[in-house]
Amino acid sequence: MATIAQLTAVMDVLKLAERLKFELRHSYTSSGRQESVAEHTWRMSLMAVLMEPYLEQKADMAKLLKMVIIHDLIEAEAGDMSVLDILRDPSLKLVKQQREIQAIENLREKLGEPLGAEIYALWFEFEDKSTYVAKVANAFDKLEVQLQHNEADITTWEPIEYDLSYMMDRHVGFDANLKMLKDLIEEQADQKMKLSGVDTAAIRSRVLFA
Incomplete structure (x- = not known):
């Protein structure tokens, strides 16, 4: 049975996690507002459920x-x-890495054993992409970002994001079906840019020979 201290720690982390509902990302939704970190994580989770059989x-x-x-x-x-x-x-x-490592260490300490240690290990496994599961999770992370960009108004895109639309191969090369999903998302981005008058052939060429 859990202790009061353990459940209090869980409550503390849930309170902390509420911030993700208003911590905004660069991406915009199709409605024209910036998305939150929590929304990104939710659709990544759905992507995992829907793609797991494939x-x-x-x-x-x-x-x-x-x-x-x-x-x-x-x-x-x-x-x-x-x-x-x-x-x-x-x-x-480096600033990002230092902040994130401190944050995951704080979470491990707050949650204690064994839960804190499990979350700590999962976070580093994701970062290191050292296992098949971690590679899949990382692929979903990158693919969901591009999918969200595709659904946003192209006026919210920065010029570098045109190039990034064609740079997802390295994240999916280990799994043919993830590569196929990437191709569909990339084609969606390509069509969106073409409709906005962007010379996608020139971008593809630049990215290919970069």
């Missing part, structure tokens, strides 16, 4: 969902830092 390898679904749900939990404390911010200022990558 994964080439059998995945531990409980572990996959846990990994998806906790991967951005640290942003409740560390905040969200867009990859675009890091591309503009590479020094921010």
